[in-house]
Amino acid sequence: MIDGEFNYRYAGVQRVLGILLMIFSVSMLLPVAVGALYGDGELAAFVIGFAVTLATGFMAWAPTRQVRRELKIRDGFLVVVLFWMVLSLFGAIPLWLAVRPDMSFTEATFEAVSGLTTTGATVLVGLDTLPHAILFWRVLLHWMGGMGIIVLAVAVLPMLGVGGMQLYRAETPGPIKDSKLTPRIRETAKALWYLYVSLTLISALLFWAAGTSVFDAVGNAFSSIATGGFANHDLSLGYHGSAAIELVAIISMLAGSVSFGMHFMVWRNADPRIYWRDSETRTFVIMILAATTIATVVLMVAGTYVGLGDAVIKSLFQVLSIGTTTGFTTTDYSIWPSFLPMFLLLGGFVGGCAGSTTGGMKVVRSILLAKQGVREISRLVHPNAEIPIKMGQKVIPDRVVQAVWGFFAVYVTVFVLMFLILLSTGLSELTAFSAVAATINNIGPGLGEVSSNMASIPAAGKWTLCLSMLLGRLEVFTLLVILTPAFWRR
Amino acid sequence: MIDGEFNYRYAGVQRVLGILLMIFSVSMLLPVAVGALYGDGELAAFVIGFAVTLATGFMAWAPTRQVRRELKIRDGFLVVVLFWMVLSLFGAIPLWLAVRPDMSFTEATFEAVSGLTTTGATVLVGLDTLPHAILFWRVLLHWMGGMGIIVLAVAVLPMLGVGGMQLYRAETPGPIKDSKLTPRIRETAKALWYLYVSLTLISALLFWAAGTSVFDAVGNAFSSIATGGFANHDLSLGYHGSAAIELVAIISMLAGSVSFGMHFMVWRNADPRIYWRDSETRTFVIMILAATTIATVVLMVAGTYVGLGDAVIKSLFQVLSIGTTTGFTTTDYSIWPSFLPMFLLLGGFVGGCAGSTTGGMKVVRSILLAKQGVREISRLVHPNAEIPIKMGQKVIPDRVVQAVWGFFAVYVTVFVLMFLILLSTGLSELTAFSAVAATINNIGPGLGEVSSNMASIPAAGKWTLCLSMLLGRLEVFTLLVILTPAFWRR
Numbered sequence A, B: 001m002i003d004g005e006f007n008y009r010y011a012g013v014q015r016v017l018g019i020l021l022m023i024f025s026v027s028m029l030l031p032v033a034v035g036a037l038y039g040d041g042e043l044a045a046f047v048i049g050f051a052v053t054l055a056t057g058f059m060a061w062a063p064t065r066q067v068r069r070e071l072k073i074r075d076g077f078l079v080v081v082l083f084w085m086v087l088s089l090f091g092a093i094p095l096w097l098a099v100r101p102d103m104s105f106t107e108a109t110f111e112a113v114s115g116l117t118t119t120g121a122t123v124l125v126g127l128d129t130l131p132h133a134i135l136f137w138r139v140l141l142h143w144m145g146g147m148g149i150i151v152l153a154v155a156v157l158p159m160l161g162v163g164g165m166q167l168y169r170a171e172t173p174g175p176i177k178d179s180k181l182t183p184r185i186r187e188t189a190k191a192l193w194y195l196y197v198s199l200t201l202i203s204a205l206l207f208w209a210a211g212t213s214v215f216d217a218v219g220n221a222f223s224s225i226a227t228g229g230f231a232n233h234d235l236s237l238g239y240h241g242s243a244a245i246e247l248v249a250i251i252s253m254l255a256g257s258v259s260f261g262m263h264f265m266v267w268r269n270a271d272p273r274i275y276w277r278d279s280e281t282r283t284f285v286i287m288i289l290a291a292t293t294i295a296t297v298v299l300m301v302a303g304t305y306v307g308l309g310d311a312v313i314k315s316l317f318q319v320l321s322i323g324t325t326t327g328f329t330t331t332d333y334s335i336w337p338s339f340l341p342m343f344l345l346l347g348g349f350v351g352g353c354a355g356s357t358t359g360g361m362k363v364v365r366s367i368l369l370a371k372q373g374v375r376e377i378s379r380l381v382h383p384n385a386e387i388p389i390k391m392g393q394k395v396i397p398d399r400v401v402q403a404v405w406g407f408f409a410v411y412v413t414v415f416v417l418m419f420l421i422l423l424s425t426g427l428s429e430l431t432a433f434s435a436v437a438a439t440i441n442n443i444g445p446g447l448g449e450v451s452s453n454m455a456s457i458p459a460a461g462k463w464t465l466c467l468s469m470l471l472g473r474l475e476v477f478t479l480l481v482i483l484t485p486a487f488w489r490r
């Protein structure tokens, strides 16, 4: 039975997707349990969603269950892209079916994409009155998406060679056996899974200890470790009005924005100094502190907050929240004075460390871009000098530097194209610019009309932003490559 | 006498600047003649300007007149940067001294920088009532700046190795003798000078034949060949309301936005097909036509213009005007529908061909960026393929490609920094964004509050924009390199 019509080129991909869908379907039973516990309904939407997803997954898997084709590198691109696209569509089903909130297909898909890509941009208002099942589903999408991103960033993308990510091959846990994807991914994924679950548990306990409800503790933990940003309240974390809770959020977001390969090494060696010895992590922390200082100074000069302590806390929280591309808010930073709103939003382009759940271009790429810029200026003074580009002690091969350049150029190009498309839907320049920035970098909230939610964006714009979120999450190249004819040639 | 206190490290630079200032001072006598001819005053401002500039130039030159130091490559950076900075300051003197218009020192400097860098952003309103001497000086600054830019772009920058411009070494007229700057620049400059004067003469004759006054014919010719954009009327070229005059402007702007090295080869070989055989020129024309088509379709769909002919002409003129970074307007395109205003403005980032008078990053760099982006995507499908980057038949060395990447990253970084500075002066996002885009790309008009003039920008913002214009004109690196400590070490 392993030969025949179902042993075709993409049988392996279909098999993996079928399995993923069946696993994913089971996750829809969790909101059913939560909804039953709190007794505020919308259980049917999730039960139907579960059944449809499970059935589809089974139908995809069953004919290929005997197939033993190894996944090839190229199949990896397909699996990754389909993982986010297909799971987003099925994840949208319960949101679409639910009576409260009453969402269109477009809105439900947007919310599910925003969840799975850990963007956290919402089209919902009135969160505080929504059923618990719905709220839980949103943060669960974040949490599952975050797990997927780490496997993607630590194990899959470096192997696929996307945008200079091969930099991270040597640093990821586990041996590199060969070019076959499955064994390596499985091994790495297991270690990451333990870490991810442990960090989430700790975060939830801390949130709960700081005074949130159990429901919010779990929700905030899911949302912050995944640097997602969905909250259970319209006021985001500002709802709690508690410095302790904000502190827990800060720690959790930081945990989510450092490479999980780094967490792994710290854990294995029981040596937290490893964080500081890593130049990417160090640069990330320094950048956050520098940006916080700038924000504090501007806020104090403008007199936005009366006390220095208040300004420092608000600055740190908001800089970290946007800089890690989480997107929680404790205040409406979009009306902060001077250049601050745009400064924070543009900071999201840098994002967190590679191998974390954050969006954006990643700190390591920004470092390489800066070093290359400085090198070019040095070369004008010393035209014949050979100036290698290093990260720590390691000389970065030209091929990797080139990949990072290509990444940057394509990122900017894709950004500009989507910005123009958004403008064509009639949005203002600020709204269109910040909506694309907030989605391609998987931040969540933007400026202008999209500073708290994206409900007012026209449908065509919402679909464009779905693409934007996926492009950002898939590091642009992963999605673009499957659009090339060369990809589909055998 | 050639030894001694004046034979110091920078004596050669001082000598060249002294000579340039003396030559420049003579140009201030032209507005005196024009003012005398039209009898509407402000002669004194230019006579004083002439005297001060001549005296300063003489005082700089006299002590170094016996110095026979050859200019070194590194001196080239200083000469180029000081050329634009010093000449802008002295060029501002008559504008500052004049009674009509009554300009502050900041405003006069802004206008002079805008003139010499061929940006064409103005802080003046009521142009139609200004004295002829003032109007003539503005376009004369354009024209002289344009000449300087061509020498800079064709002869100096490739030799200095700025941002991949060494690409153009092989294509420029005249032999490359050695690393000494003077003989080569002199030879090249002479050929370019003839070409530049000839094209300007032809353009002026065509404008006059199309029906402008002699004064406007000269002004428009100066302004369009230099892709500057200063006009003698508040309505810019829209004042004339003549399709024939717009057609002449289109031809003139095109002439100014093609590499003058290319003009030289066409002229020497008497073969205009050379334009089309050059991949940069070809791409430039195709991009203009494509953008015109897009603009026409959007304008027709939105019903902005009734007739197709009208929409095509307005589109072609405005796309070309912004695309060549000239900045003439025949209509207020900033209120065009949909994404068009931003589309045109962002098109200015591409600019015209390298070796022309245009601003922006230049078509050749955009081509290389696009090719590198495509290469990186291809590499994902064919990880082991060697894919060279070519322009026409020529394989571009990695070093040059790297220089272009460095250029792009630094360009974007500098843009973002100035954008944030402008925001801190209290401008709206659209105004700040477009003001920086319009100046760093040497376009002139922006969007929002700066769609027709920059009078409303606060003084701090005007100074930042002066820096922006200079950075753009000096291809960023030329100015940045002299800010590095390494540059000043012997």
Ligand SMILES: [K+]
Binding pocket: A118, A119, A120, A227, A228, A229, A325, A326, A327, A442, A443, A444
């Ligand atoms: K987020």
Ligand SMILES: [K+]
Binding pocket: B118, B119, B120, B227, B228, B229, B325, B326, B327, B442, B443, B444
């Ligand atoms: K211009």
